[in-house]
Amino acid sequence: MISNTGITLETVSRSFQGRGTVVQALDNVSLDCPAGSFTALIGPSGCGKSTMLRLALGLDDATSGEIGVAGMKPQQAAKAGLTGVAFQDAALMPWRSVEDNIALPLDVLGRKRSDFTAKIDGLIDLVGLKGFEKSLPGELSGGMRQRVSIARALVTDPKVLFLDEPFGALDQILRRQMNIELQRIWMKNRATTLLVTHGIDEAVFLADRVVVMQSRPGRIGKVVDIPLARPRLPEIFTTPEFHALEDQVAEALDGH
Numbered sequence: 452m453i454s455n456t457g458i459t460l461e462t463v464s465r466s467f468q469g470r471g472t473v474v475q476a477l478d479n480v481s482l483d484c485p486a487g488s489f490t491a492l493i494g495p496s497g498c499g500k501s502t503m504l505r506l507a508l509g510l511d512d513a514t515s516g517e518i519g520v521a522g523m524k525p526q527q528a529a530k531a532g533l534t535g536v537a538f539q540d541a542a543l544m545p546w547r548s549v550e551d552n553i554a555l556p557l558d559v560l561g562r563k564r565s566d567f568t569a570k571i572d573g574l575i576d577l578v579g580l581k582g583f584e585k586s587l588p589g590e591l592s593g594g595m596r597q598r599v600s601i602a603r604a605l606v607t608d609p610k611v612l613f614l615d616e617p618f619g620a621l622d623q624i625l626r627r628q629m630n631i632e633l634q635r636i637w638m639k640n641r642a643t644t645l646l647v648t649h650g651i652d653e654a655v656f657l658a659d660r661v662v663v664m665q666s667r668p669g670r671i672g673k674v675v676d677i678p679l680a681r682p683r684l685p686e687i688f689t690t691p692e693f694h695a696l697e698d699q700v701a702e703a704l705d706g707h
């Protein structure tokens with residue numbers, strides 16, 4: 452049993468050498484996401500959100516600083532199947548069925564598929580795709596494809612979940628539905644979650660706290676705590692408390 456499934460970044464910097472210039476994608480970023488917390492990351496395009504996720508996933512190395520994921524180095528955590536990830540583009544394999552796409556991380560990690568039959572069935576149920584197990588991605592709507600990618604992110608039972616604008620390509624109505632769905636899933640599995648989003652409403656609805664980033668250089672501007680009780684019902688979007696929190700995030704985005 453892993454007791455600490457949090458994410459920690461300690462004075463993390465990542466710079467990229469451009470043509471004659473150095474892009475400081477992340478500049479001295481420190482962030483502590485406790486085990487089981489839900490953190491939303493919001494900020495202008497290019498402020499280093501995806502870079503932060505890539506570092507925490509072990510897909511890229513920091514120029515300086517330390518990153519811990521479930522008490523390990525990011526690559527170790529990924530190899531141990533402790534991390535899950537979903538991106539804006541569902542990025543499904545078009546020739547693989549829904550269930551085979553969900554099983555993909557198991558193949559990558561060399562796990563025995565037959566040990567996970569019940570797990571996969573459960574996930575298909577969880578994301579509301581019962582009856583579509585054998586369907587191909589091309590036969591699904593955008594929202595359904597995105598749900599497959601969420602299920603795929605969960606198949607190893609990750610203790611740490613990274614979501615990079617997973618609903619960014621969906622229309623507003625579908626996005627709301629997916630937000631409600633994600634809250635339900637998270638309340639069940641309580642993975643430490645880091646969600647990158649452009650939606651202030653989405654961030655406030657889902658997170659314990661919203662980390663507002665600023666760009667050039669990429670850094671954390673402000674952290675807005677979201678003290679709303681869960682489950683948060685769809686009606687909450689129109690309450691004064693909700694609007695006040697949205698305003699706080701919006702002001703932080705404007706640099707106040």
Ligand SMILES: Nc1ncnc2c1ncn2[C@@H]1O[C@H](COP(=O)(O)OP(=O)(O)O)[C@@H](O)[C@H]1O
Pocket residue numbers: 467468474475476494495496497498499500501502503669
């Ligand atoms: N592989 C790379 N090579 C060069 N520059 C990069 C690379 N990845 C990201 N950057 C730069 O780092 C900055 C942050 O990028 P990114 O993390 O993708 O931002 P965000 O996800 O917040 O939009 C941007 O200026 C981007 O151009």
Ligand SMILES: [Mg+2]
Pocket residue numbers: 500501502
């Ligand atoms: Mg990005």
